[in-house]
Amino acid sequence: MEGIAVGKSAFEKSSPAAIQTRDVGVKSATSGQSSERSDEDLLIAVGNNQDTASFNLLFQRFSKRIFAMGVKLTRNEQLAQDLVQEAMLTVWKKAPLYDLDRGSAQSWIFTLTRNRCFDMLRKIKRQPNTVNADDIWPQQEGELESNLVHEERGSMEVEIAQIESYYQELPDAQREVVEQIYIHDRTHEEAAAALNIPLGTLKSRLRLGLGKLRQMIGIEES
Amino acid sequence: MTYHSTHHPSRELLGKFAEGSLSAGMSVVISAHVELCPQCRETTSALEAEATLNWLQNPVSDTAGSEPDFSHMIDAITSEPQSITPEADRFAVNEIHMLEGSVSLPRVLAKLASDGLVWKKMAGGINQASVMLDNETQCEFLYMKPGSQVPVHKHRGNEITLVLDGSFSDEMGRYRESDFVLRNASHQHQPMSDEGCLCFAVQDSPLMFTKGLARLLNPFLQYRFRRATSAQA
Incomplete structure (x- = not known):
């Protein structure tokens, strides 16, 4: 108990030790050596080598953005969370099909998130399943x-x-x-x-x- | 086909399409036009890139303290197999057989047609096959026989007509394959077609006019067009 309390207050006071701990925490997710790798590099590693470490980094970089898009469009945090799951699963599954020559990794992830969200909203509104988003925005010809x-x-x-x-x-x-x-x-x-x-x-x-x-x-x- | 469409969706409408914020009906008709129109395809790619930047620049509202953490999902995701081959072209139908020949369809419309279209005969030599996409729009394939004429009508909201084959004209012009014709409540028009015309039309509010009456006045004829198979292409 005491240990936790001390740790917390140290953090609040932003003592040098606490700052350092925080920096290390951030570093492991988005900075240091890994931040120099572009999203494209990470996506290629995921697609070619099923590299879970690279996927982890992509997940850190994009999941909160996807969640934000989900909240904005569905106004429902649970659905937004489902969107994170679905969109990141699609990133994992389709990484081998990403084409460097047709646009950035960000655009690729944006469009597939948009598509998952579109389908999700239609399903909630109980609209007929006659077409889905991938028919409306076909992937590369x-x-x-x-x-x-x-x-x-x-x-x-x-x-x-x-x-x-x-x-x-x-x-x-x-x-x-x-x-x-x-x-x-x-x-x-x-x-x-x-x-x-x-x-x-x-x-x-x-x-x-x-x-x-x-x-x-x-x-x-x- | 070398004909370039002269009627396009506005940049604003394409922007909403790229964001994914339009109804399914509107998205479908724009998708079909974009497939037929290289110019709008290019614009749409640019607008998708723009939408991506907006998305990345919007601040992520981190409600202090309750920062969502999704990392528990990662293991389940990465235990799934990846796909190395894209899904094959899965549609049984990629063309519509009309009495005078067959018309190949944009992908998304081929998908819609693959459920089987039920054509109804309307007033004035018009055949109509409705498709259900959402609760906000009314969508249909329309086939105008050569020499046919739609009764004068008005719309409450917007009506988009995408020409798939042949041509039609109204008081404001003549429209040919891949033209995207938008009419709103201020237009009263009477489309007619000399050579015959296949269209896909989307209305974002129901038409409240002679259509229902026309249905009653005319013998109710229903027939299914033969399903085309992709092998015949």
């Missing part, structure tokens, strides 16, 4: 085409050998992706990890790179 790239893999491998000079003309970001997949023969997941980019970005760069190659060697888009 590129996702839908990524299967196509995969199917063409066999034929493109042959082409690459013949067209090395074309391939050198690709922008660096696209060339290194094509190289990982077709020369080093890595899986999409391995290549994304090797380049430290999200899987979603790898797929969209691959699609762009292959599209450009196809154009250069004169293969019509089918």
Whole structure:
């Protein structure tokens, strides 16, 4: 009892010791080495390596913002808390699909929070479940085409050998992706990890790179 | 299609769309326009970025002492599997078969149509298929046969008509594919279509006019259009 009381009063008086304790507390959440890592870096680590430490940091940085958005839109703290749960779960699950080339991690988290909140409000108002937020604000179009790239893999491998000079003309970001997949023969997941980019970005760069190659060697888009 | 729409949602409306603060009906019709209109797609991305900044800059009201702590959620979340492949295009329907041919639909409308549309014949050569989205708007697909004309009417609130195929015109102009036509209470208009027109329309307050009467005056015909399958695309 006494220990707690002493600790509390020390804190209130802002004695040097208390300040230091507080600083350490803050440091572990948002500052020090970790604060130098961008949200994008953290999201990539979560998506490529299921890195829970990085997820923890994202959670610290965003959960209160999400809660605030929830309170503002639902005017209900319990629902706002549910929103934190749902939105951060979506961040975890969809991290591999984040695409660096299409916007910041903040925007990505904002839009998925908006979508979860939209669905949640509709459910509370008992509106018909005919469409959901992900239909209204579809994620990147590129996702839908990524299967196509995969199917063409066999034929493109042959082409690459013949067209090395074309391939050198690709922008660096696209060339290194094509190289990982077709020369080093890595899986999409391995290549994304090797380049430290999200899987979603790898797929969209691959699609762009292959599209450009196809154009250069004169293969019509089918 | 190379036709560029000449009628768009206002920047203000797109801003609310980007924030997610509009009704489902309004959000759906704007989403469908945005999919068809590169210009509005770009504006929407910019407005989403703007909304993100506003969100991050708004002070988080930390009610002193009762600072919420959610870290207990983390373990449960990180024990869930991640998704590495996006959900496939799940809609059974991506086009509407009309008598004269088929029309491919924006994603969100394809999703709506995949529940099956029930078409009703209205006055003046108009076919209507209502869809339920929320309690604030009235939403419907409208098909105007070539040479058809909607009875003169007025609105209490706003009416948005998105042209999906063909064209129609009223006293104020002619509207073609992807045009987003907003009419409010001050407009009285009489849309007509020479070549036929498929639209999606959203009203944010019910129409209180001859529509109900027209329904009574006309033989009540109900039929379902055949469901298209994506394999046919």
